[in-house]
Amino acid sequence: MKSYTDLTGKYLKGQKKRSLLTIFGIILSVTLLTSIGTIGMSYWDKSVRQTLRDFGDYHVSLNGISGEAVPKVKNNATVKSAGVISREGYAVIKEANEKEKKEDPFAAPYRYLNVKEYDASAMNMLHPQLDSGRYPENPNEIIILSSSLSYFSKQPKLGETITLNLGIRKVASTGEDKKINGLGDFGWDLDETFQAQSQKEYTVVGFMKPSSTGSWSSRYIFPAITFNDNKSIDNNKNYFIYVKMKSLNDIKKKTEDLMSSLQLSNVEQGSAMQLDRESYIENVRIEYNNELLKLYGKSTYEGVNNSLTLAFTAVITIIMICTIAMIYNIFHISVLERISQFGMLRCIGATPAQIRKIVLQEAALLSLIGIPIGILTGTLFMKVLFYNISLLTLGFLNDIRMVISAPVLITAGLLGLLSVFLSAIGPAKQAARVSPLEALKNVGSTKVxxxxxxxxxxxxxxxxxxxxxxxxxxxxxxxxxxxxxxxxxxxxxxxxxxxxxxxxxxxxxxxxxxMQYSYSLSYNGPSGRIDDTVYKHIAKLNAVEQAYKFYNNQVMAIIPKDKINPKYYEFNKNRYVVSEGEGYRTDNNYLTSYGDNGLDALKSKLITGKIDKEKMNQENGVIVQQKITMTTEEGKQLILDQTRFKVGDHIKIRTFDRGQKGYQTVTVVGIVDQDLLSKEYNSSHVVSFITTPKVYSNIMGSDIYSRIFILAKPEISNHMITDYLKSLPEKDAGFNYTDKVExxxxxxxxxxxxxxxxxxxxxxxxxxxxxxxxxxxxxxxxxxxxxxxxxxxxxxxxxxxxxxxxxxxxxxxxxxxxxxxxxxxxxxxxxxxxxxxxxxxxxxxxxxxxxxxxxxxxxxxxxxxxxxxxxxxxxxxxxxxxxxx
Incomplete structure (x- = not known):
């Protein structure tokens, strides 16, 4: 032995159990760091990929840019790449006949294809989801929405050629061109006509999946996409540009500078919505893809960025402190139990510096063994977890992939090493302070x-x-x-x-x-009523698990002032402005019923209260859904109760029909946070009063329902349901249905x-x-x-x-x-x-x-x-x- 520090290796070999326990503690700590880092990176990777699919792989969109400005945007120094889209025109695939107009007074005059031209960059950025086929690669190829096929006189197949008469929509009563909002997939009017301008043949190369965020007009306007490399730009045409910036720092300022360089005015700004969904615009509108930007901590809402950064920093700090504490405990216990040994070394001449060095050398040797093993075990543990998830192939995470990130592994190793040395410094100093005589007298402490x-x-x-x-x-x-x-x-x-x-x-x-349902059947005919024979037929089908009649109507309500959530009132004072009695009269309320079987199903969602249908019928009982989610102007998402009703409270409500009764009093018998068919909180600032069909009829003066929600049995073929639903519009055009099985x-x-x-x-x-x-x-x-x-x-x-x-x-x-x-x-x-x-x-x-x-x-x-x-x-x-x- 050349020096006291040579004792380190001999001690570790001699005390194998204690050394193994210390190594095991280091392995656990590094495993924790590696596992959390790997889970975090994998979840972030999945969230980014999901957001790219839902919202698009771009940072900013400029809607309504003139043709002359397109090259200036693409060539701007801050722009990495840009995808360009333009409207080619509309094509009528079906015109409403007299029978359909009579049975469905609200039916649009036409069902259109909205043909848009994408260049290669736009196709890659917005990547429309395909049911089958491929993307168009030249101007003579087209992909159309699968749900539009039934409206063609002859349904096209992959590889077949279709001829479309492209043109514009006009206001029928004035003959003026109809103003089209955004990309034009939404918004139609009963007072419109179509004017064909050109004819073009396309080869169908793919069918698109329907958007998960379709609106009421999506039954009449169906998107179709063709290809255009935009080598020649029409200066008299408006374009939609989707931009990826070279750097996400100060993205809002860079965009504003870009717009200033184009000398464009009257620009509206907003946040990106679901793919292919547009806000009403005037001139040019800027939309920031904040759903994607916030994953990089670069959204246009500084408050959101700072809050998420601070929160995740706090979580990482807690992990770090806990990791250091775990290893510190092990070293500290080890040192305390070896005080007599250090005392002996001091008696034979070891200096405090040599004692410190012995402890720190131990830490280094144990780290060299424990940290690599900890990284390996953490990675293997995650491999097993992700393998089991992949076997389940479920939902949102069905394509999650384990991201083995070198920075994560290196960081876990460095943090583990830092933790070990920070943990060893305290015990090393304590060991160096040992008094030889006291240490020899008392094992396990530096003091008597x-x-x-x-x-x-x-x-x-x-x-x-x-x-x-x-x-x-x-x-x-x-x-x-x-x-x-x-x-x-x-x-x-x-x-x-x-x-x-x-x-x-x-x-x-x-x-x-x-809303989570398999099918929705609605009726828009003159009577506004679905006959009970239709409901009974649906309810008896073997493939139907549950069918709910949906009664729904808007009502006025007097909300007592003490029942308004003050936090909500701060953000929406304009919701409560009309005083009446001891409260405010509001009209953004709905009286709803899902039938008696719907109330039975709603019991599992009750936060408080009890559902007793007979008692509800006697007392005009209602179940209140008052929790909502909202986003403030600063981009902050809130989840809060709009009102603060409790079981036993009384609310005055009335219909908008002045011919009906005046205000009637309903009694709160229960509270729910979510609707019967929903897994989310309400985002429309609506207070819903859910009740029985009898109470609904008493208050509204009508027992009409115009919608049925259907839950199908997953283990049985749904053909009998779809066959019946398809037959109804053929008999009466007022019927239409939505398929949400997938x-x-x-x-x-x-x-x-x-x-x-x-x-x-x-x-x-x-x-x-x-x-x-x-x-x-x-x-x-x-x-x-x-x-x-x-x-x-x-x-x-x-x-x-x-x-x-x-x-x-x-x-x-x-x-x-x-x-x-x-x-x-x-x-x-x-x-x-x-x-x-x-x-x-x-x-x-x-x-x-x-x-x-x-x-x-x-x-x-x-x-x-x-x-x-x-x-x-x-x-x-x-x-x-x-x-x-």
Whole structure:
């Protein structure tokens, strides 16, 4: 041995169990960092790809740019690439006949194809989703919407040629050209006619899937896309340009500078909506693809960017602190239990600097072993998780891919190394401060223990006897060791509560959008009524799981002033302006019924109250849906109650028909956050009153329903449903139906997949926390072998030693659970506050997580004591007393 530091390697070899436990702790910490980093990168990658599909791969769109400005935009120094779209014209594929106009007074005069020209860049940026075929590659090829095929006199097939008479839409009464909004896929008028201008032949090379965000006019206007390389630009034509910037920094200013360079005025600005959906515009309109930009932290809403950055920084900081704490505990316990060894080294001449170097060398050697293994195990653990998700092939995450990111792995390794050295510095300094004489007198501390200061607990003695008092005194006798071990458990509890709250928050703010049903049948004929024979026929079909009659009408209501949520009132004071009595008269309310079977299904969604149909009929009972989601002008998403009604409250409502009764009083019998067929919160600022058909009829003076929602059985073919629904418009043009079978299946799978993914993520946290507690508590007990041998030597039986060890575990668990729950809940709330700049939802006290954390803490600490306890009992007293450990 050339120097004292040569002892490092020999010590690690000689104390294999202790070294392995320390390495295991480092592996756990690095595994945690690698797993969280990999999950985060993979989820971000999936979110980006999903957003690109839904909203397009562009940063800014300029709608209505004149032809002369197109080259200037494409050649601008800040622009990386630009996709150009123009309107080629409309083509009539079916004209409404007299029978259809009579049966459906609101039917559009024509069903159109809206032919648009995309260049290659636009096709790549907006990538329309295909059912079959391919994208057009020349101006004579076209792709059309699958749902438009039934309106052709002869349905075209792939590879066939169609002839379209392209032209413009005009206002029938004035002969003026009809103003077209945006790309023109939405918006029609009864007072319009069509004027053909040219004829063109196209080869059909593909069929597009319908947009998931189609509106009421999508039954009459169907998009079709052809190709144009835009080598020649028509200066008299308006174009739609989708731009990708070279840099996302200050994107709003760069766009404004770009527009200034074009010398364009009267520009409207907004946020991108779903693909192919346009706002009403005047001249040029700028739309920022904020759904994509916010994933890069570069949205046009600074408040949103800062809030998300701070929130995720806080989460990463918590992970870092917890990781350092885990490793610190291991090193600290190891050093405390080796104080006598360091004291001996000091007695034979070792300097404090050499002692520090010994501890830091240990940290370096253990890091070289533990960190690579931790990176490997974290990666393999994630590989298993993602493989199992891929087998399920469910919904939103069915194409999630595991992203093994070199920066993530390198960062996990560096953070692990930093954590180890930060963890070792404190114990190294403490070891260097050891007084040789004191250390030799007292194993496990740098100071002489003052036993007289230990407090006696009458409660512990009464409950657990003298053995319980021994357990309590053991913890008090070496408070530093107790705090270190408890701290490790506290960290694990904090991790669980914080990440459980984070998962719950993400689930709350990523509700699956749209009403969830298989089919919707509606009737727009003169009577406005669906005959009961139609409903009965549908309900009897074997493939139908449930069919709900949908009664719905707008009503006026007087909302008492004390029932208005003040937070909502701050943002929407114009909603409550007409005073009447002790409240405000509002007209954005709806009285709704899904039939008696709908009320039965709604019971599972009740937040409070009870559904009793007979009582509701007697008292004009209603169930109030008052929670909404809204976005402020700053881009902040809010989830809040618009009103604050409670069970037993009375509300005055009336119809808009002055011929009907005046105000009638309804009684609140229940509260729901979501509608019967919805997995999301209402976004239309509507207060819905859901009731029975009888109450609806009494208040509205009518029992007419014009819509039926159908839930199909997934295990049975739906042909009998679709065949019947297709037959109805042939008999009466007032009927039309929507098919959402595929979308409903996707939505259900999304909900399952989110749960699997998020709770799998929580499972990673729980497993690592469990192993960390087992490791820390076990290490503490094993390193006290000679102490337990001493107790046996002075007369304590094996049974009493076992009881004492278990009670120590219980006391560890109780103390850690209380502190961990308090700190974890506070941090959970703090992170929620940081997120409120972007996503403001009600904070829910984490009772469920607290219960699991408390029970888990107690069970884990008891389990952690069982293994070491039996090992200690097998060691003979003489052997244990001969050994330092």
């Amino acid at each position: 223990e003052k036993i007289t200061k230990i407090k006696k607990s009458l409660l512990v003695k009464t409950l657990f006897g003298i053995v319980g008092q021994f357990a309590s005194r053991n913890l008090q006798r070496n408070k530093k060791r107790f705090r270190i071990t408890a701290f490790s458990m506290i960290i694990s509890i904090i991790l669980f509560i914080v990440f459980s709250g984070l998962v719950g928050f993400i689930q709350q703010t990523t509700q699956i959008s749209g 979308e409903l299946a996707q939505a259900k799978n999304d909900a399952k997949t989110f749960s699997i993914f998020f709770y799998g993520f929580i499972g990673v946290i729980v497993l690592i926390a469990f192993l960390n507690i087992i490791n820390t508590v076990s290490t503490n007990l094993i390193l006290r072998t000679n102490e337990f041998a001493t107790l046996k030597a002075i007369g304590m039986t094996r049974k009493e030693v076992r009881k004492m060890i278990i009670l120590e575990g219980v006391f560890y668990g109780l103390f850690s659970a209380v502190i961990g729950i308090i700190l974890g809940t506070a941090l959970d709330y703090g992170i929620h506050l940081l997120f409120t700049g972007a996503l403001d939802a009600d904070w829910v006290f984490p009772w469920y997580s607290i219960g699991i954390a408390f029970a888990g803490s107690m069970i884990t600490t008891i389990l952690a004591t069982i293994g070491p306890m039996y090992r200690l009992n097998k060691v003979s007293i003489a052997d244990a007393l001969r050994s330092v450990n």
